[in-house]
Amino acid sequence: MNAEQRDTLLRAMLEELVGKGYGEASVERASEAAGVSAAEFEAEFDDMDDCLFAAYDFLTERVVAKASADCDQAAPWPARVRAGLESLLQAVASYPEMARALTRAFPGIRPAAYERYVGLLSRFVPFMREGREYSGVDEELPGEVELLAVGAAEAIIFGEVDAGRAERLPQMMPEILFSILVPFMGPERAADEMRSAAMSI
Amino acid sequence: MVSTGNDVLATSDRDRILQAMADCCAEFGYLETTVETVLERAGVEAESFESLFAGKEDCALAALNKIVSETLAQISMAQVNGEDAIGRRKFEGKAILELMAARPSFVRLGLVSARQCGTPHMHDAYESAARVLALMMERLAGSTERPGATARAAFGGAEAVIRRELAAGRGSRLPQLLPDFVYAVLVPFVGQGEALRQAKLAARVTAEEE
Numbered sequence: 240m241n242a243e244q245r246d247t248l249l250r251a252m253l254e255e256l257v258g259k260g261y262g263e264a265s266v267e268r269a270s271e272a273a274g275v276s277a278a279e280f281e282a283e284f285d286d287m288d289d290c291l292f293a294a295y296d297f298l299t300e301r302v303v304a305k306a307s308a309d310c311d312q313a314a315p316w317p318a319r320v321r322a323g324l325e326s327l328l329q330a331v332a333s334y335p336e337m338a339r340a341l342t343r344a345f346p347g348i349r350p351a352a353y354e355r356y357v358g359l360l361s362r363f364v365p366f367m368r369e370g371r372e373y374s375g376v377d378e379e380l381p382g383e384v385e386l387l388a389v390g391a392a393e394a395i396i397f398g399e400v401d402a403g404r405a406e407r408l409p410q411m412m413p414e415i416l417f418s419i420l421v422p423f424m425g426p427e428r429a430a431d432e433m434r435s436a437a438m439s440i
Numbered sequence: 441m442v443s444t445g446n447d448v449l450a451t452s453d454r455d456r457i458l459q460a461m462a463d464c465c466a467e468f469g470y471l472e473t474t475v476e477t478v479l480e481r482a483g484v485e486a487e488s489f490e491s492l493f494a495g496k497e498d499c500a501l502a503a504l505n506k507i508v509s510e511t512l513a514q515i516s517m518a519q520v521n522g523e524d525a526i527g528r529r530k531f532e533g534k535a536i537l538e539l540m541a542a543r544p545s546f547v548r549l550g551l552v553s554a555r556q557c558g559t560p561h562m563h564d565a566y567e568s569a570a571r572v573l574a575l576m577m578e579r580l581a582g583s584t585e586r587p588g589a590t591a592r593a594a595f596g597g598a599e600a601v602i603r604r605e606l607a608a609g610r611g612s613r614l615p616q617l618l619p620d621f622v623y624a625v626l627v628p629f630v631g632q633g634e635a636l637r638q639a640k641l642a643a644r645v646t647a648e649e650e
Contacts, residue, residue, distance in 0.1 A: 261471060347557035349469035350607075356556070357607045360600055376632045381620040381639060386604065387597035391624075394596020395589050397556075401563070414587035422597070422624060425632040426586070433587065 240279045248273035248280075249294035253340040256291060261348050266290065288348075292355070295345045298337060299359045305330050307366065316369040317424070317432050321416055323366065324392070328408040328415070331396065335405035342397050363389045370423035384422045391418040413437040454492050456482040458503040462545035470500065470553040470562070497559050504554055504565045507546040511569075514539045525579065526630060530622045530642040537615040540602065544611030551599055552606070570595060577625055586628055594625045619643040 240248070251269035259265065266287045270280050284290040309326040310319040331338040346356035367385035374380055381387075392415050399408050408415075413436040420429035460482035464473040475496050479489055493499040514535040523531065540547045554566035570592065577591035598621045605613055619639040627635035 343556055347469070347471060349472055350467070353469070353552060353557065354607050357604050361604065374632065376636060378636055380636075381623045383601050383617065383620040384623070386601050387620065387624040390597035390600025391593035392596075393600060394593050397596075398589075398592070411589075414589055415593075417587050418590065418593035418597075418628075421590075421628045426628050427631070429628075 240273075240275050240283060244273050244275055244279075245283070246297070248275050249290070249297045250337075252287075252290050252294045253298065253345070254336060256344045257336050257340045261344070264291075291345065291348070292352070295340075295352070295355055298341060299355070299362070302327065302330065302341065302359075303362050306363070316373060317420060320366070320370075320419055321412075321432070321436055324416055324419065325409070325412055328396070328412050331400065332406045332408050335400065335403075338400045338405050342400050360386070360389050360393060367419075367423075370420070373424050373428075375425040375428060380423065388419045388422050391422075394418075410440065412440065453482075453484050453488045454502075457484055457489060457492065457499060458506055459545070460484075461499050461503045462507075462543075462549045465500065465553045465557075466545040466548045470549075470558045475499070497561060500549065500553070500558060500562055501565060503546060503549055504562065504569075507543060507550050508565070508569045510539055510543070510546075511536055512572075526626065526634070526638060527641070529577075529626065530618065530638055530645060533621055533625075533642070534615065534618050534645055537618055537621070541612050541614045544606055547602065547611065548606050551603055577629070590628045591625075594628055597624045616646060618646050 248269055251272040252264070252266070255264040255269050264287065266280060267277075269290075270277065280290070284293065306323040306327040310322045312319070314322070341359070342356070346353045364385045367388050370385070370388070371380055395411065395415050395418065396408060399405055399411065413433040416436050417429045417433040420432055423429075424432070457478060460478045461473070464477050464481055468477070473496070475486075475489060478496075478499065479486055489499070493502060515532045518528070518531040518535040550566060550569070554562040573595055574591040577594065601617060601620065602614060605611060605617070619642040622642040623635045623639040626638055630638075
């Protein structure tokens with residue numbers, strides 16, 4: 240199968256997972272949607288799980304790449320976080336089914352799948368490290384502050400996706416931004432950034 | 441009411457089943473956990489299960505209720521030593537983290553299976569418990585204006601760290617992370633200086649314990 244067929248197959252497999260559930264998801268339907276034969280599928284993947292894990296990795300790579308690609312590397316860290324967040328929320332709002340695959344349908348399969356989700360959150364941690372330079376206090380911030388910030392944003396995003404309100408997320412960008420920035424910059428400066436972001440919407 | 445022998449036996453079976461349900465969900469995930477696996481793990485007969493629970497989901501919900509009740513009991517019994525509302529949080533947090541370290545499978549059932557891997561009823565149970573904890577934090581805000589999801593997000597940050605530790609099999613390490621969690625849940629409401637001061641006090645509380 241060519242690269243385009245592979246991408247289509249991976250997407251179709253995730254759509255199967257979200258639409259039908261793990262027990263009813265069909266390799267045959269996904270393969271048909273991608274124009275892939277059974278032999279081609281078997282040459283590429285061991286089984287449905289192998290394909291689903293590859294699909295999840297494919298999706299998470301795109302999400303992380305999308306969030307980082309729209310950041311102007313010369314901009315100050317809070318502005319880069321805002322740009323990355325804006326881009327991520329737009330993507331989630333545009334593809335709510337894929338967001339559901341990302342947050343719920345795939346991680347729910349089994350613990351090994353859930354570990355991929357934990358791994359996805361960890362991928363955003365390095366983007367947060369520079370936030371320490373924006374601290375309003377001289378003392379060292381707690382060791383886990385980066386994941387605490389990522390998890391704060393995830394809690395809001397997950398809640399909206401899960402409630403079927405992913406389309407609201409771009410409007411919620413300022414308050415999600417506040418939750419990311421507040422452990423690094425404190426509530427007053429994080430609120431300033433939030434207000435500035437709200438004015439841009 | 442005086443307990444009879446049968447009552448005691450039923451309670452014991454129930455606890456064994458709930459523990460087995462939590463352990464199986466942690467090991468196989470809720471989706472792949474079956475009543476049969478739970479019974480085998482618990483060493484309990486099917487009749488006993490059927491007399492206590494309507495099915496797998498009912499059993500998982502009972503296990504969730506158990507950990508939520510124990511958490512709320514830990515909070516209410518925390519030794520607060522005359523602290524104010526902000527200072528109390530570190531003692532309550534300590535009590536919660538110690539419970540989590542002692543019950544990693546139940547915590548995983550609540551923060552992982554119920555949240556992302558279980559049924560809508562399980563998810564509702566998770567949401568209700570999370571809302572109660574967020575409301576407790578919002579009381580700290582007083583008249584300070586904060587975005588609506590602030591407390592929930594702060595807990596979300598702590599949950600992400602807890603889930604990572606559980607996934608890595610490091611549940612016993614959770615009490616050591618108390619200073620980080622104290623900082624995370626307080627900083628939006630009291631600012632960095634006071635949150636760091638409370639985190640340091642929390643570190644002292646943790647160290648005294650060790």
